[in-house]
Amino acid sequence: MSARAPGAELAVTTPAPAEYSAVRAEIVLARAIVFFRACGLVEVGCVLALDWRHYRSPALVLLLAGAVLAESVLLVAAAWWRGEIRRWWVGADVAFLVCCLAGSARLTAPADGHTWVYFMYPFTVITCYSIGIAYRRQPAVIAVSSVLAGGYALSAIMIHHDPPWNVLPNAAAYYSNIVIAWAAAELRRSGRASDASHAVAIAHAADLARERERARHARMLHDRVLQTLEALVHHGSIVADRELSSHIAAEAAWLRALVQGTPVSEPGDLLSRLQELAAQRTAAGLRIEFNNTQLRASGLRRSFPPEVTDAVVAAVGEALTNIVKHSGTRSAIMRATVTGDQLTVSVLDHGAGFDPCEIPRGIGLAECITGRLQEVGGSVHIESAPGAGTYVELTIPVGGVVRSAHTERMT
Amino acid sequence: MIQVTIIDDHPVARRGLESMLGDAGDIVVAASVSSPAGFAAEGTSPDVILLDLYLGTDEPCLDAVGQLRAAARVLVISASGRPADVLGAIRVGASGYVTKEVGAGMLVSAVRTVAGGGFALSSQLADILQSELTRNPPEAAGHQPGTLLSPREEQALDLIARGFTHAQTARRMGVSKATVDTYVERVRAKLQVRNKAELTRVALLRLASGEKR
Numbered sequence: 001m002s003a004r005a006p007g008a009e010l011a012v013t014t015p016a017p018a019e020y021s022a023v024r025a026e027i028v029l030a031r032a033i034v035f036f037r038a039c040g041l042v043e044v045g046c047v048l049a050l051d052w053r054h055y056r057s058p059a060l061v062l063l064l065a066g067a068v069l070a071e072s073v074l075l076v077a078a079a080w081w082r083g084e085i086r087r088w089w090v091g092a093d094v095a096f097l098v099c100c101l102a103g104s105a106r107l108t109a110p111a112d113g114h115t116w117v118y119f120m121y122p123f124t125v126i127t128c129y130s131i132g133i134a135y136r137r138q139p140a141v142i143a144v145s146s147v148l149a150g151g152y153a154l155s156a157i158m159i160h161h162d163p164p165w166n167v168l169p170n171a172a173a174y175y176s177n178i179v180i181a182w183a184a185a186e187l188r189r190s191g192r193a194s195d196a197s198h199a200v201a202i203a204h205a206a207d208l209a210r211e212r213e214r215a216r217h218a219r220m221l222h223d224r225v226l227q228t229l230e231a232l233v234h235h236g237s238i239v240a241d242r243e244l245s246s247h248i249a250a251e252a253a254w255l256r257a258l259v260q261g262t263p264v265s266e267p268g269d270l271l272s273r274l275q276e277l278a279a280q281r282t283a284a285g286l287r288i289e290f291n292n293t294q295l296r297a298s299g300l301r302r303s304f305p306p307e308v309t310d311a312v313v314a315a316v317g318e319a320l321t322n323i324v325k326h327s328g329t330r331s332a333i334m335r336a337t338v339t340g341d342q343l344t345v346s347v348l349d350h351g352a353g354f355d356p357c358e359i360p361r362g363i364g365l366a367e368c369i370t371g372r373l374q375e376v377g378g379s380v381h382i383e384s385a386p387g388a389g390t391y392v393e394l395t396i397p398v399g400g401v402v403r404s405a406h407t408e409r410m411t
Numbered sequence: 412m413i414q415v416t417i418i419d420d421h422p423v424a425r426r427g428l429e430s431m432l433g434d435a436g437d438i439v440v441a442a443s444v445s446s447p448a449g450f451a452a453e454g455t456s457p458d459v460i461l462l463d464l465y466l467g468t469d470e471p472c473l474d475a476v477g478q479l480r481a482a483a484r485v486l487v488i489s490a491s492g493r494p495a496d497v498l499g500a501i502r503v504g505a506s507g508y509v510t511k512e513v514g515a516g517m518l519v520s521a522v523r524t525v526a527g528g529g530f531a532l533s534s535q536l537a538d539i540l541q542s543e544l545t546r547n548p549p550e551a552a553g554h555q556p557g558t559l560l561s562p563r564e565e566q567a568l569d570l571i572a573r574g575f576t577h578a579q580t581a582r583r584m585g586v587s588k589a590t591v592d593t594y595v596e597r598v599r600a601k602l603q604v605r606n607k608a609e610l611t612r613v614a615l616l617r618l619a620s621g622e623k624r
Binding site: 216219220222223224226227228230231232234235238287289291292293294297331332333335346348350388391 | 421423424426427430431465469489490491494511512514534535537538539541542543572573574575576579
């Protein structure tokens with residue numbers, strides 16, 4: 001049978017062939033055949049030792065025993081060597097045993113008092129389990145067992161002249177192979193199942209290892225190369241050439257977007273979108289600190305409907321644009337949290353601020369952001385005063401979203 | 412004047428930090444070295460050690476934080492803003508944590524706070540600490556009683572995480588700035604108390620994993 005489990009090719013560490021459970025099951029079954037065969041031979045040996053004085057034709061009996069021994073050794077050697085048993089071996093074995101049963105009946109009829117054909121009947125009953133082990137389908141198991149049972153019955157009745165009422169129950173013993181075949185099938189099935197789940201586990205481990213490696217590389221680029229690039233840009237005195245400096249700044253912005261931004265596998269979730277926005281604005285010259293530990297830890301970043309995400313990102317973008325235009329400062333702090341039933345995103349600067357009653361600025365900002373948020377049931381709170389910076393807080397009730405996400409995770 | 416020693420393995424970063432701090436006026440960079448061993452060799456006794464958390468390796472130098480805090484107050488500076496690094500550094504006794512993205516103004520004010528014996532709590536640090544200390548029940552169940560935040564402490568942490576200064580936070584809460592400073596100090600104390608049992612556990616884990624290697 002095939003030893004390779006599906007998906008095993010992908011594995012980081014594939015087990016050696018003998019470590020597959022399916023292969024081990026096959027080896028165990030082959031060994032069981034060897035064991036039954038050895039027991040059968042012990043039986044033949046015992047009979048020969050006890051009865052050798054009573055032989056009518058000892059030479060022929062010994063010849064028969066010798067032939068059985070030779071055939072058994074051949075079969076055992078093959079099973080041991082290959083670690084499996086083949087159907088045609090067992091088929092040939094059954095044909096051979098039927099001949100031996102007939103021969104045995106001929107040699108001992110009618111002298112011996114047994115109602116079975118001398119040592120061949122017990123021998124075949126002990127060793128016939130190779131049928132249940134080798135043949136995978138019950139109809140085949142029953143058919144081959146019937147050949148053996150029929151061979152025995154015919155030999156016993158026709159040649160050995162045993163009474164049929166005694167022979168027929170004896171013949172039924174061969175059909176215990178049905179149980180053996182069932183047990184062997186179960187053993188093989190659990191071996192395959194174990195291999196399959198092992199392969200899945202290995203594939204998961206490989207994915208995890210790849211993901212860790214990717215994260216490690218991103219971290220190293222971030223912690224080492226990016227720091228150096230950004231230090232070169234931020235401390236203008238180091239790189240005097242303006243053109244070179246702006247080139248380095250562009251490279252640094254690109255690298256920053258690569259290492260922190262957009263995990264490609266999950267585009268569009270709220271956290272990634274806000275990070276993208278922050279990265280874009282940072283590249284455009286606004287220094288943004290984005291505090292998002294709580295949103296990240298909440299595991300809810302993907303639970304917001306697209307319209308909520310779009311509205312929040314647009315509103316935050318508007319607030320950031322406003323800072324660049326009016327605050328007179330080049331830095332801002334964004335924070336996103338999910339607490340209870342609400343998502344809160346705040347944008348703060350320590351810049352010029354404004355008088356909220358002043359029509360062009362205060363009302364304009366509020367209207368622009370409020371309009372977008374009201375559509376998704378959110379609200380905006382803006383605080384500012386001349387010289388005291390501007391604080392914009394967006395809140396959106398997300399009770400349903402959060403609860404359903406919790407339920408999803410729990411089920 | 413505040414005496415500062417910089418420990419960072421990147422020459423460019425060291426130069427940047429030197430120039431940022433040098434411009435402050437009340438800060439002197441007494442030494443600027445690439446490793447804690449270099450600091451020991453210099454033999455200076457600064458008020459504040461500005462320590463890079465990743466000294467040319469993949470592992471944060473938490474052990475160095477623990478050792479250096481005996482010599483001076485340690486302000487950790489790192490490119491990493493990972494919650495595990497930030498918490499790890501505070502728990503082993505750092506007096507503050509700033510990321511390398513920080514502006515000169517924030518860095519200088521953090522150094523001043525630490526030199527004055529305070530806890531330099533940036534908004535990013537507050538964000539991480541609030542998230543860590545107010546996790547929802549499953550995680551919180553393992554916390555020792557009395558180590559969680561009081562409502563006022565959490566409110567202070569929350570406002571600071573949004574970017575407000577201590578003074579602005581105090582105004583919003585209707586208390587004095589000194590009270591906010593006290594809240595912040597208590598947050599640090601809570602982290603470091605919780606720390607002892609956990610430190611032992613981490614040390615044992617590290618020992619176990621070290622033996623496996």
